[in-house]
Amino acid sequence: MSYCCRRLLSVFPASRFPVWLRCIAVFGLLWLNVGGSFGAVHEPASARQSSARFVRVSRHVAPAAKRTSKAKAHSSGHAKKTTTGKARRRVAHKRKLQTSFERPMHVSQLKTKHRRQMARNAREPRAGRRPANAAAQRHARTVTAARANAHSPAHAPLRLLARCGYTPKSRALLRAKAVYVVDERTQTVLAEKQAERIMPIASVSKLMTAVVSLDTQHALNAPLDVTDQDRDYDKFTGSRLSVGSRLSRHDMLHIALMSSENRAAAALSRDYAGGRPSFVAAMNAKARVLGMRNTSFVNGTGLSPANVSTARDLSRLVAAASRYPLIRAYSTDRAQVVRPGGRHAQLSYVNSNALVRGGDRSIVLQKTGFINEAGHCVVVRMMVHGRPVDIVVLGAPGPHDHIADVARISRWLRCSLR
Numbered sequence: 001m002s003y004c005c006r007r008l009l010s011v012f013p014a015s016r017f018p019v020w021l022r023c024i025a026v027f028g029l030l031w032l033n034v035g036g037s038f039g040a041v042h043e044p045a046s047a048r049q050s051s052a053r054f055v056r057v058s059r060h061v062a063p064a065a066k067r068t069s070k071a072k073a074h075s076s077g078h079a080k081k082t083t084t085g086k087a088r089r090r091v092a093h094k095r096k097l098q099t100s101f102e103r104p105m106h107v108s109q110l111k112t113k114h115r116r117q118m119a120r121n122a123r124e125p126r127a128g129r130r131p132a133n134a135a136a137q138r139h140a141r142t143v144t145a146a147r148a149n150a151h152s153p154a155h156a157p158l159r160l161l162a163r164c165g166y167t168p169k170s171r172a173l174l175r176a177k178a179v180y181v182v183d184e185r186t187q188t189v190l191a192e193k194q195a196e197r198i199m200p201i202a203s204v205s206k207l208m209t210a211v212v213s214l215d216t217q218h219a220l221n222a223p224l225d226v227t228d229q230d231r232d233y234d235k236f237t238g239s240r241l242s243v244g245s246r247l248s249r250h251d252m253l254h255i256a257l258m259s260s261e262n263r264a265a266a267a268l269s270r271d272y273a274g275g276r277p278s279f280v281a282a283m284n285a286k287a288r289v290l291g292m293r294n295t296s297f298v299n300g301t302g303l304s305p306a307n308v309s310t311a312r313d314l315s316r317l318v319a320a321a322s323r324y325p326l327i328r329a330y331s332t333d334r335a336q337v338v339r340p341g342g343r344h345a346q347l348s349y350v351n352s353n354a355l356v357r358g359g360d361r362s363i364v365l366q367k368t369g370f371i372n373e374a375g376h377c378v379v380v381r382m383m384v385h386g387r388p389v390d391i392v393v394l395g396a397p398g399p400h401d402h403i404a405d406v407a408r409i410s411r412w413l414r415c416s417l418r
Contacts, residue, residue: 158188164415166191174405177375177395180311181409184319184381184388190416191409195311198294199394202369203260204314204377205283205302207321207331210257212282212300213249213268214324220249226340229276230266234303235371239263240347245340255338257331259349260368262301269300276300290316305373311392318379318390321365328365332356353378354403362410364388368402376402384413 160166171191179193189195226245232238241247241255241263249268256264272279276299283297295309295317309317321327334357339346351357352368365381375395382389391409396402 158183158186158190158417160190160412161416164412166412166416170408170412173408174393175396175398175401176393176405178311178392179394179405179409180315180390180392181413182315182390184390190389190413192311195392196294197394198308198310200305200371200374201302201307201309201314201394202371202374202377203262203265203302204309204317204367204369204379205297205300205307206256206260206265206369207317207327207367207379208283208286208297209265209269209300210253210327210330211317211321211324212272212279212286213253214326215282215286216272218249218271220253222249223247224249224252224267224271226263226267227270229270230263232262232266232301232303234299234301237262237303241340242342244342246342247338247340251336251338253326254330254333254336255349257327257367258333258336258351260352261349262303265301266299286320287313287317290320292316302369303371305371311394314379314392314394315390318365318381318392322381322388331366332363334359353380354400355380355406370399378402378406380406382410382413384410384417387417389413389417 171193174193177194178197178199179191180189180195181191182189223246226241226243226247228243231243239262241261247264249271252261252264252268255261256268269276269279272282279300280297283300284295287295287297292309292313295313296306298304298306333351335348335350337346337348353363353366356363356366362383363380364383365379367379369377375397376399377394377396378391379393380391382391391406393402393405396405
């Protein structure tokens with residue numbers, strides 16, 4: 001201020017201006033200086049905000065680097081002063097206005113942003129870095145799904161129900177010595193009775209004969225003759241297929257599975273590289289592959305009581321034979337006419353299973369068998385509400401007991417597995 005007064009006195013020299021005029025000029029200058037300072041100190045908040053807006057808008061026309069640094073400094077300083085919710089919203093709105101006026105970032109700024117993002121991604125946990133947590137999460141999801149399914153009727157545990165007639169009293173009505181019922185999809189055992197007992201299996205052996213014959217991949221349309229070697233020298237049973245008859249391998253397999261024709265099965269076992277001993281060895285090797293540890297074969301017909309197995313082992317054979325479409329089709333065919341030549345122009349065969357002959361289409365594979373030592377036997381794959389179930393019945397005493405046992409078990413299944 002003293003400098004301004006000296007300048008003013010120099011402008012008004014004493015030689016030309018009187019003293020009183022010079023004093024008025026000095027006091028006027030002092031008045032203006034004091035009033036301006038007081039107005040700056042007591043400036044209203046609205047005016048300061050208007051000026052701040054003016055300064056902020058003017059900053060947006062500055063170069064990109066200066067504008068970014070000033071905006072950060074302004075926003076950080078203002079954020080420290082504001083603590084209320086409204087103040088935070090105002091700061092967020094101001095930042096939004098600032099970013100709306102910004103120009104595209106420089107290449108160096110983009111690289112810096114990219115490096116920061118990569119560093120954040122590196123610090124974040126990944127699924128492959130913590131297998132224990134991932135396994136725990138999968139286990140938790142499995143447990144949750146299991147708990148949900150436990151309360152769902154569609155996922156209820158498979159079992160035969162008492163309300164469907166499966167009671168200790170009804171189980172005692174099964175006449176067979178050994179019974180085994182298993183759900184094929186889940187391998188759930190639904191019923192069993194002496195399932196590990198080793199017993200003769202009679203013509204159920206023909207299922208393995210069919211499996212080994214198809215595995216050789218011989219031409220099924222090729223003819224096959226019945227010779228004297230195909231006679232039954234174990235039980236001395238007769239056959240409608242006389243010696244000298246000629247049928248295709250197709251027909252031999254068909255009547256062996258459907259009607260349990262012994263000479264047809266014997267001809268198939270003889271028609272093998274190495275003869276019948278090699279065929280029997282292949283049958284036993286296949287049994288080992290399928291896990292049938294308590295099973296043994298000595299011929300392809302099952303007429304020998306030395307062909308033995310268990311109900312549990314035979315369920316494995318049923319599962320393996322079901323993979324062959326021809327075995328499924330031929331074993332469940334109701335009737336077949338063959339033309340062996342010779343004195344018989346044609347022969348009519350029917351299915352040996354009374355349930356199949358009666359039109360039970362739920363049976364998709366079956367094989368019956370009987371010799372005195374084995375009793376009456378049958379194995380069945382049955383579709384119960386779209387679910388494959390294997391039934392093995394061995395050692396039934398009467399000629400109809402094995403079929404009656406299967407019919408009773410099928411009623412339990414249809415009611416229980418809804």
